[in-house]
Amino acid sequence: MWLNKLQSMKIFITGATGFIGKQVLEQLKKTKHELFCLVRKTNPSIEILRSSGVNVIEGDVRDKSSVLKAMKGCDWVINLANIYTFWEPDKSVYKTTNVDGTRNVMECALETRILKVVHISSVVTYGKPAENPFKEDSTPGSEKYSVYAQTKFEGDQIAWDLYKNKGLPLVVIYPGAVLGAGDPKSSGAYVSGLVRKTLPATVFKKSILTWVHVKDVAEGIIKAAEKPDNIGERYIIAKHQISLKEFNKMISEVSGVSLPFISMPDFMAMTSAYMLTGISNLIKKPPIWGMSVDQMKTMKEGFRADGSKAEKELGITYTSIKTALEEQIAALRN
Template identity: 40%
Template sequence: MTTSRIIFVTGATGFIGSRLVPRLLKRGHTVKALVRHPEQAGRLRALGVQLQSGDVTRPDGLAEGMRGADWLLHLANHYSLHERDESIFAHVNVQGNRNVMQAALDAAVEKVVHISSGVSYGVSPDQPLREDSRVGPHPNAYWRTKHAGDEVVQSFKDQGLPVVTLYPGAVVGPGDPNATGQWIRRLVRQRQVLRAFEGSGFTFVHVEDVAEAIVRAAEREDNVGERYLIGQEYLTNRAFVELVAELSGRPMPPIVLPDRLAHASAAFLEKLEKWTGLPPLLGFTGNSARHLAAGFRFGSSKAKDELGLMYTPVRQAVAEDIATLTL
């Protein structure tokens, strides 16, 4: 049985964090969570989590709140494929990382597990990706700032901070509020009439598998400095849309755009959004188009071999998300 630890968690109320915290508590750990609005974190409080008021973008008080913790699990980030003011990406994903890692160094935590993303590698020349793959171009601000944030973390590793980094694939599961879940909802509710970039795709991973990987990476004793890609099953964008259509009983979107036309259409819709002030039509913008066109692919065995991680079929993850919808 793993020795009980005091664990400081950022992003505890998020899609992954809400699955992670109960796992930690079940294994006998004490959890302290950084939350922006403690009065809105009743679920965490009911579980017995200690709430620390604060924000990764504000360094004041972070180290004091973290002091006494054995481990830091850093999940907080800003994930979006469209923002009118893109400075928020750097504010949270880069400066936020700097604030949190400095606090961890000041508080002398014994171990940090940093949760990044497969997008950090950009469009790598090494395909499929490996943990030691080279970094390629980044097609939008979210991808760029995830990598820039990782470089910040690396700079603290160079100062002696004991860090393990996880790179999940495209996370999916019940109640997904993020880009993949939004895509599923548009498809199921037949608000998605276009298909594009059908030959590109992503390695998907169940949200529960990511939470389990974080616990296992934290509890393993000899892996400081290691990196783990988290995911195994790759689907092209076409295959993913076909899966959603099959599981939901809804038809495939009827219009398929060639890649060049898709990029042009996305750019036009983005300009239309700026002119009108309305949300992007069909959730399609230049940033989201570049995201879909780039994709990423990996099937790393390292997390399975070293952490004993077993993966849930993507089909199950998608089915569970669809089941949460009111059709």
């Protein structure tokens, strides 16, 4: 049945209006697959999505009944829905989406007899493993450096428990730090801040992060869905292990914009983050310059992830960081 239906599968997608989700949709539209996107009624992009030719179903991963109703009749699930921020005025939103929402999607996939679930996680769920760089089978570090990372990890554990105990046909994707045009979140905001000279200083120059182009992540998600006989597999999708010092230099070279004169010492950056986060918690507005404690901890600790398995097994050819930055900076200037 798998091979007979492979040319045209009905794919249920959550998080389709997000940064990665948009790219997944763009690539899937070039295939014969039929797309069904779960979108909140209040989402400002819902009409744009409707006009793009995909099937839009109003619902919310936090509402299991809406997920179950929308998922019926589909073959695959691509679960991208999550709260990806490093500060929220109400911390409970992380759990309701990243943990409870994941549980709802996975349980509905079992109830509707979905053939494959591709769940999108993050390399930050590994924390800081003893193995460095770490691979898919590395034991995660005990500490997670953000509420986002902790709740994504908890959601993953729910999915893996259902795989082990209930036979959930699960594959999990772990993207690194994602770059590309149109990124409104932390990586994109950081690049934008340097290019537009709104960041007063650079921080954590020795920290190493593993970067990846959003198009490569989307390609990996789709190839993981289409690949037969890979239920139970994990794929890190990340390539370029680069220090923030090198990364900043590349941004400067591509943009032609000089970097901030000040390089803030680590202790000062963390002290500032605690102070700004405390103020934000009182006034219920995000920390200036994105300097939340969670984001600063994540940048300070960094992550070195080995994405070679996705290259070998999924056939991904990773895009250069320079290309990703060129596209991202060009989009900022248009």
